[in-house]
Amino acid sequence: MTPTTNDTIVESGLRGLRARPGPRFGAAVLREVGIVDDYAPAETVVGQVYVAMSRRGVSRVHTAGSAEEFEELYTTEFGRPLRRVGLPVPIGRALENGDGTALDYDLRGLSEYWRSVLHATLGIPRGAVRSYSWVAGEAGRPRAVRAAGSALAGNPVPLLIPCHRVVRIDGRIGEYGLGGPSNKRRLLSHEGLDVDALLPWTRGEADPKY
Amino acid sequence: MTAELLDRLATDLDDAFPELVAAYESAVFATALRLCGHWQDAEDAAQETFVRAYAALGSWTELRIRELRVRPWLVQICLNAVRNRARSTARRPRQAPLDDGVGVRDPSPGPEAEAGTRETRAALEVALGGLPDLYRRPVVLRHVTGLGYAEIAEVLGLPAGTVKAQVHRGVRMLATALQGTTAVEEAG
Numbered sequence: 252m253t254p255t256t257n258d259t260i261v262e263s264g265l266r267g268l269r270a271r272p273g274p275r276f277g278a279a280v281l282r283e284v285g286i287v288d289d290y291a292p293a294e295t296v297v298g299q300v301y302v303a304m305s306r307r308g309v310s311r312v313h314t315a316g317s318a319e320e321f322e323e324l325y326t327t328e329f330g331r332p333l334r335r336v337g338l339p340v341p342i343g344r345a346l347e348n349g350d351g352t353a354l355d356y357d358l359r360g361l362s363e364y365w366r367s368v369l370h371a372t373l374g375i376p377r378g379a380v381r382s383y384s385w386v387a388g389e390a391g392r393p394r395a396v397r398a399a400g401s402a403l404a405g406n407p408v409p410l411l412i413p414c415h416r417v418v419r420i421d422g423r424i425g426e427y428g429l430g431g432p433s434n435k436r437r438l439l440s441h442e443g444l445d446v447d448a449l450l451p452w453t454r455g456e457a458d459p460k461y
Numbered sequence: 462m463t464a465e466l467l468d469r470l471a472t473d474l475d476d477a478f479p480e481l482v483a484a485y486e487s488a489v490f491a492t493a494l495r496l497c498g499h500w501q502d503a504e505d506a507a508q509e510t511f512v513r514a515y516a517a518l519g520s521w522t523e524l525r526i527r528e529l530r531v532r533p534w535l536v537q538i539c540l541n542a543v544r545n546r547a548r549s550t551a552r553r554p555r556q557a558p559l560d561d562g563v564g565v566r567d568p569s570p571g572p573e574a575e576a577g578t579r580e581t582r583a584a585l586e587v588a589l590g591g592l593p594d595l596y597r598r599p600v601v602l603r604h605v606t607g608l609g610y611a612e613i614a615e616v617l618g619l620p621a622g623t624v625k626a627q628v629h630r631g632v633r634m635l636a637t638a639l640q641g642t643t644a645v646e647e648a649g
Binding site for chain 1: 475476478479482483488489491494495499503504506507511512515516581582585586589600601604605607626632633635636639
């Protein structure tokens with residue numbers, strides 16, 4: 252009789268045969284049963300963006316080279332499939348007025364602090380700006396300024412939650428996820444702010460005294 | 462986590478169902494893959510499993526959903542999906558599963574693959590493919606899906622003692638088969 256391979260090795264070998272389906276599996280299942288999120292293109296001051304909505308509310312605003320590219324990005328980020336629809340009137344109005352306070356948002360997947368930061372930012376009215384430290388304080392953690400900056404950088408719904416209205420206290424305009432600082436400047440100008448007067452030291456003429 | 466998920470499946474199916482899929486897709490897919498031995502068939506069977514699950518959940522009362530034991534229930538549906546698929550593909554000729562290296566295109570060993578080399582893994586896949594269903598099913602449900610004996614007994618409609626004996630016997634058979642293949646120099 253030859254000795255047989257140890258059963259324990261076979262058992263751990265079997266555990267090694269566990270496998271995952273392809274990355275699009277979940278989205279394919281959801282599409283099959285009809286659970287899809289909606290999205291629509293929208294024209295804005297910074298060009299065309301795509302706006303996606305889950306059953307809970309607006310879940311994503313982003314620029315993309317094409318509708319397909321946006322669908323791809325969304326399904327990768329959220330694991331849910333998309334269906335193109337017409338832009339819902341309240342969203343179009345919110346983009347036009349720069350006031351997204353009346354909309355529902357789906358911010359699942361973000362930490363509680365990030366959601367607080369975004370909620371605080373949602374309340375900054377058109378034509379106004381606030382500092383990162385103001386946002387951090389409003390979100391309940393005044394010393395977590397850097398974390399507030401990360402939350403704003405990770406804002407999944409820019410324009411509607413107006414992270415472009417948060418600027419650096421040292422006078423620099425700060426980063427902007429939706430196309431960089433030039434878009435941030437364009438948005439603020441469009442909202443009636445004299446960006447250069449607001450931030451004179453960006454031209455090297457003055458030193459921030461606060 | 463499961464109680465909370467069941468609660469949400471009962472009250473807002475479309476909101477909670479994506480989480481059910483995310484939580485169980487690997488268990489269901491791996492089960493299908495190791496029972497049918499073919500990647501695409503396994504994805505199809507796994508998809509069918511979730512589509513059936515969704516239909517069932519949509520027609521059930523909240524109470525029934527809350528009492529559900531999700532994993533064995535999904536595995537049961539999966540077993541049926543694999544069985545139906547095998548029945549319909551039996552009519553058209555097909556290569557023996559897993560022996561061509563094309564059927565399963567997942568070359569990376571999982572994190573739990575302490576068992577060693579790719580050769581051992583391939584040999585084990587072949588050995589598992591050659592195991593009669595009577596043993597293959599309980600072995601896969603126990604060691605790939607990770608169900609407990611009581612759950613497997615429930616899924617297969619057999620006494621737990623019988624299931625336990627079949628799993629042990631199946632593992633022995635695999636060990637013997639592996640011994641044979643490694644002795645014969647080429648494993649896969």
